[in-house]
Amino acid sequence: MFMNTVRFAEKPLNLTYIHSRGDNRTILDGTFVWDPSNKVSANHVVGSGNCKLKYSYVHKGLTTIEPSYDVAKNSWDFAVSRRVNDDNSLKATYQSSSNLLGFEWLRNSKTSGCFK
Template sequence: MKATVKGRYEGDKATAATTLAVPAAGDLRFKASATEAAFANGPSLRGLTFTLEKPGAFLIDLKPHNQDVRFQFMNSALVLDKRVSLTYTHSTTLAPPPAPPAAAPPSRTALDCSVTFDPANKVNFSHSIGSGGCRVKYTYAHGPDRLTTIEPLFDTNKNAWEFAVSRKFQGGDAIKGTYHASTKLLGLEWTRDSKASASFKVATTFDLSDQSKAPKLIAESTWNYEI
């Protein structure tokens, strides 16, 4: 059984979450996740998520508090010597619909397709059913060791670009910069993977549309244990 504990500090707010993963029959794996909301005012179902998954095949998430369910199915195949991966995601609720005139929460369905041309080049298409648009991302890993990754993305709904550039270093360190043209948010991130089954992240976000706003700071640590 594997346990993951994650702590996060954002501004003046600190949060925590934990996940327990237990092998089930065959390749199946069962996970139970909880945030601090499950214990803030005494034990409750709020903040709990139960997951049944077969890595690379399917995943089912259930949030018992509001009876939200997420189904995800994944598959991949070689097409003309190119690796094509498809992911179908559908989110809905098992809760009875509210009384009129309120409307039941809409179901949410998304399709994701990625084509890997070679180890350095990949294109990803994401589309939410009913949105009328899609997100197209190109990933390029530069150099013989592919330590530098450049990811331009275009969102047809917002008619705007997003950019991400990341660089990995020896010892487990990595830095990443992002820019969202639609919101004019600039993000900088540093992460480190420790040999002690832990990872750390420090990130900050600058709102370039309103430079009077103070940068937003986020610190996060994740610890993995074998039980």
């Protein structure tokens, strides 16, 4: 694995190169952080034609909106999460390739424990 961060337009571009000998795969991953609320990431498995692109927007530190596009499947996925309080958050997801809609309630409480 090789990781590096370069500056592009005075913003960090995080790059990762991973080669797995066991299954002979090479993965290229990059994340461009425009500001603390906006980032774009891409993931590509070399030789597979598979590339995933994702944008993440965090609104006021409470709500996160993440559309993503899978080039190989020619499909969009969407996720929206909202932190309700310090212990609870809600997340809704939609996968257009399989028409799956999901909802999650996550709790991370020191007094009553964690669950998903």
